[in-house]
Amino acid sequence: NAGVTQTPKFRILKIGQSMTLQCAQDMNHNYMYWYRQDPGMGLKLIYYSVGAGITDKGEVPNGYNVSRSTTEDFPLRLELAAPSQTSVYFCASSYRRILAGPSSYNEQFFGPGTRLTVL
Amino acid sequence: TQLLEQSPQFLSIQEGENLTVYCNSSSVFSSLQWYRQEPGEGPVLLVTVVTGGEVKKLKRLTFQFGDARKDSSLHITAAQPGDTGLYLCAGAGETSGSRLTFGEGTQLTVNP
DSSP states (O other): OOOEEEEOSEEEEOTTOOEEEEEEESSOOSEEEEEEEOTTOOEEEEEEEEETTEEEEOSOOTTEEEOOSSSSBOOEEESSOOGGGOEEEEEEEEEEEEOSTTOEEEEEEEOOOEEEEEO | OOOOEEEOSEEEEETTOOEEEEEEOSSOEEEEEEEEEOTTSOOEEEEEEOSTTOEEEETTEEEEEOTTSSEEEEEESSOOGGGOEEEEEEEEETTOTTOOEEOOOEEEEEEO
């Protein structure tokens, strides 16, 4: 299994340009996520999906859009790039691990990231 | 909004020393995870704790979930240069479904 793959690894955009960050997973996970990570910071959730055709906003969705037409792919779209979107973007997928009793949790698997600079 | 505060933010120690990283919140979490991230890579899951008071060991790393499920700690014994990285805690709220809230991380540097 390749796990979670992301393309491109690096990209420089001019203000106002658009682009799509690609994310794919081959683990048949239902859940997928997009995060951004700014220098010295943790991860902020942009959008997530609990299955094909279902997406929802995270903490910082403004300026981004997503779609989930298949289980495997979860692209992130930037329509009008702004310098504030300079960041490292991580895609992740997860499955739900069911424990004895009512407990369950998700283990997230991350891609290698896309480093985006907007000038 | 659930917040996770990690401390310290930066830690630089010599090989062979012990250290503890803390992850605290005022909110209750149904589970808490620790990830390690190396430069240029995505985070990698180290452990998940789900029961208040739970202790898990992974070689020289010991993870503990607080009794009230609001805090966690990561203790490393005899740190090695290979332990260098960004350590992130992440919690799943009782009503947040599959979403995780991440702390801002502890950057650990172990000098040979």
